[in-house]
Amino acid sequence: MNSISANLNIMIKAAEKASKVLIRDFGEVEKLQVSVKGPYDFVSNADRKSEKIIIEELSKSKKKYSILSEETGKIINSDSENTWIIDPIDGTTNFLHGIPHFAISIALKSKNEIVSGLIFDPIKNEMFYAEKNNGAYFNNHRIKVSKKKDIEYCIFATGGKQEIKTNLNTRKFGSAALDMAYVAAGRYDGYFQDNLHLWDIAAGIILIKEAGGKINDIDFSYIDKIKIRAASNSINEKMLEKLDNF
Numbered sequence: 001m002n003s004i005s006a007n008l009n010i011m012i013k014a015a016e017k018a019s020k021v022l023i024r025d026f027g028e029v030e031k032l033q034v035s036v037k038g039p040y041d042f043v044s045n046a047d048r049k050s051e052k053i054i055i056e057e058l059s060k061s062k063k064k065y066s067i068l069s070e071e072t073g074k075i076i077n078s079d080s081e082n083t084w085i086i087d088p089i090d091g092t093t094n095f096l097h098g099i100p101h102f103a104i105s106i107a108l109k110s111k112n113e114i115v116s117g118l119i120f121d122p123i124k125n126e127m128f129y130a131e132k133n134n135g136a137y138f139n140n141h142r143i144k145v146s147k148k149k150d151i152e153y154c155i156f157a158t159g160g161k162q163e164i165k166t167n168l169n170t171r172k173f174g175s176a177a178l179d180m181a182y183v184a185a186g187r188y189d190g191y192f193q194d195n196l197h198l199w200d201i202a203a204g205i206i207l208i209k210e211a212g213g214k215i216n217d218i219d220f221s222y223i224d225k226i227k228i229r230a231a232s233n234s235i236n237e238k239m240l241e242k243l244d245n246f
Contacts, residue, residue, distance in 0.1 A: 004131065005131055006061075007116055008116050008118065008129060008131055010060075010061055010062065011058070011129075012127070014053065014054045015106060015127070016120070017053050018049075018050040018051075018057075019104060019120060019122035021050055022046060022050055022102075022104070022122050023123065025046040026098070026100070029095065029096065029098045043095055047070070047071055047089050048071050051070070051072060051086060054069075054086050054088060054104070054106065055069065055072070055086065058084050058106075063077070064077050064079035065077060065083065065084055065108075066080050068083055068084070068223065069085075069087075070087050071088065082108065082109070082110050083108070083109045084106065084107070084108060085106070085108070085109055085198060085199050086105070087104070087105040087177060087200060089102050089103075089104070090103050090105045090119075090176060090178070090199075090200055091178065094173075094175060101121075101123075102121070103119050103120055103181070104119070104120045105118070105177040105204075107202035107205075109220060113132070113220075114203070114205045115131065115132045115206070116131040117130055117202060117203030117205065117206040119180070121178060126139060128184060128203075128207055130184070130207045130209075130211070131210070134210065135210050135211075136208075136210035138181075138185050143211050144211050144212050145183060145184060145186055145208065145211045145213040145232035146183075146189045148232070148234065149234045151189075151235060151238045151239065154189035154190065154235055154239075155169050156190045156239065157179035157188045158170050158179075159173070159174060160196075162195060166192075166243055176196055176200040177201070177204055179193075179204070180203075180204025180205070180207060181203075181204060181207055183204075183208055183213060183231065184204070184208050184210075184213065186211075186232075190229075190236070190239045191231070192228060192230070192243060193228050194225075194227045195224070195225055195227075196227070196228055197223060197224050198226060199223075212232070212233065213233065214231060214236040215228065216228065216229045216230070
C-alpha cells in the first residue's frame with residue numbers, strides 16, 4: 001500500500017464509519033418505496049446521519065479546520081485556510097430509488113486548492129482517493145486516466161436536468177462524484193456537466209489531476225453553478241471541440 005498522509009487516513013476512517021449507516025439505511029429503502037409517505041424523509045435523515053458521523057470523525061483530530069458540507073453549509077472555524085468539503089451522499093436520487101450507485105465524497109481544500117480527496121462507493125466497496133503529488137488510487141492500486149485517442153471509441157459521463165447538446169457517446173448515472181472517479185480510473189474517457197456544487201466535485205478534481213487527466217480551472221470562491229470539463233489529456237481538446245461546435 002502506498003503511504004498516505006494523516007489527513008487522508010482520517011478521511012478514510014470517517015467515510016468507512018458513515019458507510020455502515022448508509023448500507024443499513026439503503027437496505028431499508030426498498031421497503032419504503034411502497035409506503036404512502038415514500039422514502040423522502042428517510043433519505044434526508046440518512047444524509048444527515050452520514051454527515052454528522054463524518055464531521056464528528058474529522059473534527060476529532062482537526063478541531064480547527066473549517067467545514068463546507070451539503071446539509072450543514074459553511075462552518076468557519078479558527079483555521080479558515082483548511083476546509084473539509086463533504087457530500088454525505090452524492091447520488092441521493094439513486095439512493096432514494098434503491099439504485100446502488102451513490103458515494104460519500106470528502107475533500108480537503110488548503111488555501112485555494114484541493115490537496116486530498118476521497119470518493120467511497122459503499123455498496124460496491126470501491127474507494128478512490130488521491131493526494132497532491134502522490135498519485136490517484138482505487139482500493140490501493142494506482143490508477144490512470146484512459147489512454148484512448150480516437151473519440152469515436154470513447155464514452156463520456158454527464159448529468160443534471162439541463163441537457164448539454166452533443167454528439168458524444170454519453171451516459172447519465174446520477175452521481176457526479178462517481179462520474180469523476182470513473183474518469184480518474186479510466187472507466188470513462190471524460191465528463192462534462194454544468195450547475196454543480198463544490199461538494200459534488202471537490203474530491204473528483206484532485207483524483208482526475210493526480211490520475212494524469214485534464215480539468216478546467218475552478219474558482220473556489222463559488223460553491224454552486226460550477227461547470228466541469230474533464231478528460232484524459234489525449235481526448236480533452238477533442239471533447240471540448242465537440243462540445244463547442246455542436
